[in-house]
Structure formats: structure tokens, C-alpha cells
Amino acid sequence: MKYKSTHLAKIVGTAALACFIAAAHASTPKLIKRVPPEFPREAVQASVDSGVVRAKMAIDADGKVTEVTIVESQPRRVFDRAVQRALMDWRFEASGSAQTHEVRLVFRNDE
DSSP: OHHHHHHHHHHHHHHHHHHHHHHHHOOOOOEEEOOOOOOOHHHHHTTOOEEEEEEEEEEOTTSBEEEEEEEEEESTTTSHHHHHHHHHTOEEOOOSSOEEEEEEEEEEOOO
């Protein structure tokens, strides 16, 4: 019985170490070109003056954004297209491998 628990502890310890190493190598991609999203005219016309969008970007090995997925938006769908258009123009430092990155964008119309 002692052998099994020691063996299990080694497996769990190795798995924890592997997770730690993976986390250490998974770093935030370095942004080199940021394009701010435009405040949509439709939002102004609908008297919406603020909002928040969380979006996830797929980034290729060269640092180009290849896909944008809206994770959450408040109010729903008001700022989504503006965020997708802007984030597709963002560029990151080439990492040599594909990665994902999530951002939170806050909209405020102070006019």
C-alpha cells in the first residue's frame, strides 16, 4: 500500500511540475501594433454611451491575428463588430508558434 501512495505522489508531483513548466512558457504575447476600435455610430444613435467587450484572439506564429471571438459583451452585440474589425488589425511580436490572447475593451462616449 505504501508503494502505491508513494508512486501516486510521484505521478501527481510530476504532473504539477509539468503544469508549472507549461505555465512558465505560456507568456502574454507582446503587442507591437494596437488599433483602437471606433465607437459605433449605431450606439450613439441608440443612446448607448458605454460598454465592455471581452474578446479572444487567435494569433499565428508570425504575430498576425487570424480570428477574433467575442467572449462577452455588455450591452450585447452593440460593440462586437467594431472590436472584431479593430483586433484583426492588431499585431504581436512573432513567437514562432500559434497562441491565443484575451483582451477586455471598455467603451465610453464622452460627447
